[in-house]
Amino acid sequence: MIRAQLGVPASCPARLAEFAADVHDGLTAPRKALPPKYFYDALGSALFEAICLLPEYGVLRADDRVLRRAAPELAARLGPVTLVAELGSGSGTKTRGLLSALVGRAGLSYRPIDVSHAALQRCRREIARVSGVRVAEIEADFLPGLATASRERAPGERLLALFLGGTLGNFERPAAAGFLRQLRDALLPGDALLLGTDLVKEAERLVLAYDDPTGVTAAFNLNLLARINRELGGDFDLAAFAHEARWDVSARRIEMHLRAREPQLVRVPAAGVRAAFERGETLWTETSCKYEEDELPALARTAGFRNVARWVDAEWPFAESLWLAE
Numbered sequence: 435m436i437r438a439q440l441g442v443p444a445s446c447p448a449r450l451a452e453f454a455a456d457v458h459d460g461l462t463a464p465r466k467a468l469p470p471k472y473f474y475d476a477l478g479s480a481l482f483e484a485i486c487l488l489p490e491y492g493v494l495r496a497d498d499r500v501l502r503r504a505a506p507e508l509a510a511r512l513g514p515v516t517l518v519a520e521l522g523s524g525s526g527t528k529t530r531g532l533l534s535a536l537v538g539r540a541g542l543s544y545r546p547i548d549v550s551h552a553a554l555q556r557c558r559r560e561i562a563r564v565s566g567v568r569v570a571e572i573e574a575d576f577l578p579g580l581a582t583a584s585r586e587r588a589p590g591e592r593l594l595a596l597f598l599g600g601t602l603g604n605f606e607r608p609a610a611a612g613f614l615r616q617l618r619d620a621l622l623p624g625d626a627l628l629l630g631t632d633l634v635k636e637a638e639r640l641v642l643a644y645d646d647p648t649g650v651t652a653a654f655n656l657n658l659l660a661r662i663n664r665e666l667g668g669d670f671d672l673a674a675f676a677h678e679a680r681w682d683v684s685a686r687r688i689e690m691h692l693r694a695r696e697p698q699l700v701r702v703p704a705a706g707v708r709a710a711f712e713r714g715e716t717l718w719t720e721t722s723c724k725y726e727e728d729e730l731p732a733l734a735r736t737a738g739f740r741n742v743a744r745w746v747d748a749e750w751p752f753a754e755s756l757w758l759a760e
């Protein structure tokens with residue numbers, strides 16, 4: 435009822451149950467935390483698009499510049515590509531130019547994989563404008579989605595997987611290596627991965643990128659609580675939480691938190707939780723690991739790939755790596 439009044443599309447029952455279970459686990463853990471994938475409901479996806487327009491958030495523009503610069507060499511190295519699957523396509527704006535550089539006479543089939551229904555709809559419209567490209571979206575988590583795209587390929591067809599925007603950073607370092615290994619397992623030898631990783635840079639630039647003066651990133655972070663309220667009947671008071679972004683030098687990662695301004699009790703009936711927050715206690719909402727360029731070759735090898743090429747943006751250090759599955 436309330437959902438309908440707010441005009442928020444109900445997630446499918448299985449996704450809603452998974453959200454409830456993760457909120458339950460995250461709010462009852464000794465150190466409260468939630469997986470960042472839940473940022474991306476319709477409003478969260480729109481706020482992320484706004485983040486990408488912030489002058490302080492250089493990640494997406496860097497990704498874009500490197501891709502544009504690398505596209506001809508990339509096309510030459512890859513040869514004809516007819517199947518591209520993208521993990522975390524979002525609305526597809528960062529991929530349109532790349533697809534038009536890769537599409538050949540045989541046409542190209544594009545499988546965007548995302549958990550955001552709203553983003554996938556926008557992506558389909560965005561990419562449908564590229565001639566020669568057929569779009570068939572997959573609403574799923576990354577690995578099951580990639581397995582689907584890989585399984586449904588034509589016999590002998592080579593797959594190019596895209597994992598752009600630095601999303602790998604959402605995994606802690608050891609988990610990132612494990613994730614890439616699993617990603618490799620969903621591919622066949624000779625398939626390719628184009629991987630974007632944001633690189634370590636000055637702390638001040640990084641903190642500003644995740645704590646912008648206009649407050650867009652704060653809104654993006656707080657929307658997670660609003661989403662819990664909307665979809666799971668929670669009673670989070672958004673004004674009682676402060677957005678926080680910290681740079682951990684030794685772990686080389688940005689951490690985003692929501693800090694309780696005062697002690698409080700929060701109820702989320704559909705997740706079966708009552709969670710007490712102490713004053714100053716935080717809910718850890720996102721990790722964004724940054725890489726050193728020289729970490730990347732070992733990462734490729736342990737995951738079962740061979741690094742073929744790497745391009746780095748000079749303005750906002752960000753690396754695009756082309757790996758081949760061995």
Ligand code: AVJ
Binds near residue numbers: 600603644
């Ligand atoms: C989409 C995971 C790459 O970590 O930079 C941006 C998400 N969070 N601002 C990132 C994000 C806050 C973004 N990724």
